[in-house]
Amino acid sequence: MLFKKLSITLVIVVTMLFQTVNVFAADVILGGQSIGIELDYDGVLITGTYDISIDNKKYNPSSDGYLTGDIIKKVNGQSIDSISTLMANVEKEIDNKNTITLTLSRDKKELHKELKFQESDGKFTTGLYVQDGLTGVGTMTYFNPATHHFGALGHVMMDVSLESDVIIKKGSVYNSYVKKINPSENGKPGEKIAEIGSIQIGTIYDNNNYGIYGNYDDYPSQDKQIISTASMDEVEEGEAYFLTVLDGHTLTKCSINITKLKKQNEPSIKGITFEITDEKVLSLTNGVVQGMSGSPIIQNGKLIGCVTHVDVNNVHQGYGLYIDWMLENDK
Template sequence: MLLKKLSISLITVVSLLLPSFQVFGADVILGGQSIGIELDYEGVMITGTYEISIDNHTYDPASDGYMTGDLITHVNHQKVESISELMQAVKTNVESNQDIILTLKRDQQTIEKGLKFQTKDNQFTTGLYVQDGLTGIGTMTYYNPENHHFGALGHMMYDTSLSSQMVIKNGTIYNSYVKKIKPSQNGNPGEKIADIGSIEIGTLFDNNNYGIYGQYTDITEQLQTISTASMDEVELGEAYFLTVLDGHQVSRCSIRITNLKKQNEPAVKGITFEITDKKVLSLTNGIVQGMSGSPIIQNNKLVGCVTHVDMNNVHQGYGLYIDWMLKNDK
């Protein structure tokens, strides 16, 4: 049996240093909306293995060198891009008593391996757990009306359950409906519980250390246009971010910026802040997963976005300067 497993990881951030540069302010459309994100593998990812019985002997594909993170791209040289295509290709070859050779992509290598399977009552099992995509919830940071691009999350999205941190560049974003909030606790960040809707908002062309970026479709609702602030304009003190805590309603969350790192090159934790909004704290008890990308506003300018939480003090969070998001929006 082939099982599909989905994983959400919207807080972890990986650093990448790029050359220094100067960023000029831009006028963008302010985000804050909850979004559903679907990233598509160019194949089917192996997420684990399990034991099956072949000729009364226990067999685990891991013993044949199959590894978590391997990407299945072909079955007997037939290209597969989804679980349904993989299952159909394997089924066809099983029924015709053909040997099955899987083409795997592992890092920069291409590997071919024979696939063993167990048959019982006209059903087959392979000992492989697989998934054909990655799904998560996050927050839109901005829309750029000049080029119809969007920026969201403020960090890379990848599957933390895999030993291989394969970067997926392509995907789709949808509207999202927040049903409830699981509050954070020190050492255990909470999360937004949300449904991904059916309305497509845009398509992704990049997923990097500073967010997800893509082309958005026409925006039907009237949203606020806002200027972005350079890093030098951001100050210690009062600010707020926008995020969805219930349904589709964008809420304002008051914060106090407590530390600023002046950076000559992209890096995380440029902005340190703490939530001061008692109403929001009563619902979330701090930063929760799904807030990633929430736009931070100070002095009527977009200064950055929420990226992750302080695990030891969930009332405290970190943000990415909007400068770095504009630089990575290509």
């Protein structure tokens, strides 16, 4: 059986609109730290199928209706929550020479399918590619001491390589160490190369179109800076900057010029359009890179939003989400 767990850096997404909401200001602890994000499926996700041989005949699970995006929930009625428990339960049923029935979740419906397998020299293979979670690297936007919540990333985290639109809602956030930067090129955004650390910062309770949100355990005390948030009406075209990590754990200030603002009556992406003007940062990144998502944008001493997207055709240009919409999700 072949298993995999994907690691992705994050900056480019699609989204949809929510209903009209009221927004509010807050005093928060400024972010900018690089974070590692681990999201866990409620079960094990099928990411594809491959051919195996059963009774000397070619067999592929897709012929029995297994689909990419199905989530395996149970093996013969026993709940599973990881690849290791899936393997252990399947091996036990094989040893006991039992027929194996998987309980699947698809489009919020429960399905039951027999699991067929190829066995050779005491090893088995099922024709299913699976993963039990996603990992990625992004940037913390803020910690809210009033709610003990955090907001990060500024967009949804999902596996864009799969046809499935399954979105994981729960997981954990860890510290992260940036090792190097692969610079951007027009048509090919770069990325931060980072290691996810062992120190857990918080627990995720929501992953939606406007970011990752959760409860934090602690924040880096050396980086503590209380800052007020600005309403959308306070944001102006012109000079601003964002904070991000380009090396190790060190926060870097990146000067930008806000070139366009969309006034929005409800949550929506790309409200802020900006270009990087910081020559030192450009010498390292050549523009917005994946992993900058969530980098807090500051103007006139207030937190106004976060970096979310890169303009693929002009990587010096990026887009941001108003902090109003992140605070709404914090509620």
